[in-house]
Amino acid sequence: DQQVKQNSPSLSVQEGRISILNCDYTNSMFDYFLWYKKYPAEGPTFLISISSIKDKNEDGRFTVFLNKSAKHLSLHIVPSQPGDSAVYFCAASPGISGAGSYQLTFGKGTKLSVIP
Amino acid sequence: EAGVAQSPRYKIIEKRQSVAFWCNPISGHATLYWYQQILGQGPKLLIQFQNNGVVDDSQLPKDRFSAERLKGVDSTLKIQPAKLEDSAVYLCASSLVPGGETQYFGPGTRLLVL
Numbered sequence: 001d002q003q004v005k006q007n008s009p010s011l012s013v014q015e016g017r018i019s020i021l022n023c024d025y026t027n028s029m030f031d032y033f034l035w036y037k038k039y040p041a042e043g044p045t046f047l048i049s050i051s052s053i054k055d056k057n058e059d060g061r062f063t064v065f066l067n068k069s070a071k072h073l074s075l076h077i078v079p080s081q082p083g084d085s086a087v088y089f090c091a092a093s094p095g096i097s098g099a100g101s102y103q104l105t106f107g108k109g110t111k112l113s114v115i116p
Numbered sequence: 117e118a119g120v121a122q123s124p125r126y127k128i129i130e131k132r133q134s135v136a137f138w139c140n141p142i143s144g145h146a147t148l149y150w151y152q153q154i155l156g157q158g159p160k161l162l163i164q165f166q167n168n169g170v171v172d173d174s175q176l177p178k179d180r181f182s183a184e185r186l187k188g189v190d191s192t193l194k195i196q197p198a199k200l201e202d203s204a205v206y207l208c209a210s211s212l213v214p215g216g217e218t219q220y221f222g223p224g225t226r227l228l229v230l
Binding site: 103 | 157174207209214218219222223224
């Protein structure tokens with residue numbers, strides 16, 4: 001059962017335009033959401049996060065939107081740059097458990113290609 | 117600051133053989149994670165250590181996988197015996213404190229089981 005879903009395996013966007021990556025989740029216990037970026041042959045790197053008490057978080061060109069009622073979040077990249085070409089993973093966490101575990105559940109990823 | 121180091125970077129073995137992966141976290145990071153990423157999937161947490169104690173190993177297939185973090189620094193992940201479905205990238209991550217934002221990932225070890 002996939003608790004975090006990224007239904008678009010790939011996305012192509014022209015340089016300078018907006019990239020929108022989508023993510024849906026099913027587990028109501030998730031209250032913290034993160035986006036990671038991954039280049040080939042490298043490990044994922046943290047990009048941006050959002051807590052369930054917010055509906056928007058912005059960091060430079062990157063903005064994450066959360067719609068709790070729809071169990072949906074999205075990552076907006078504006079403007080898109082060729083260096084943004086990578087695989088983007090959405091991840092969710094129920095927050096700290098009694099044992100101190102912040103177990104992350106990842107989606108399958110969306111490969112973004114920004115065309116110059 | 118040196119990142120998370122992993123070795124080997126690639127490994128090819130036959131099914132039923134044993135294999136071990138090594139991870140050296142960022143200096144001072146108390147929390148260490150091992151993830152398995154099968155092709156086309158997102159990373160899945162196998163085990164989380166806090167210093168040298170296990171915090172979460174609920175998704176570790178304990179009949180064939182084992183991990184240790186002696187002295188609370190380096191860690192090894194072992195598979196014995198390997199199955200075809202163990203072919204994946206094994207990612208190690210570390211963080212100063214538990215949390216998603218603070219996890220730094222290594223480059224991973226790509227395992228192919230034939």
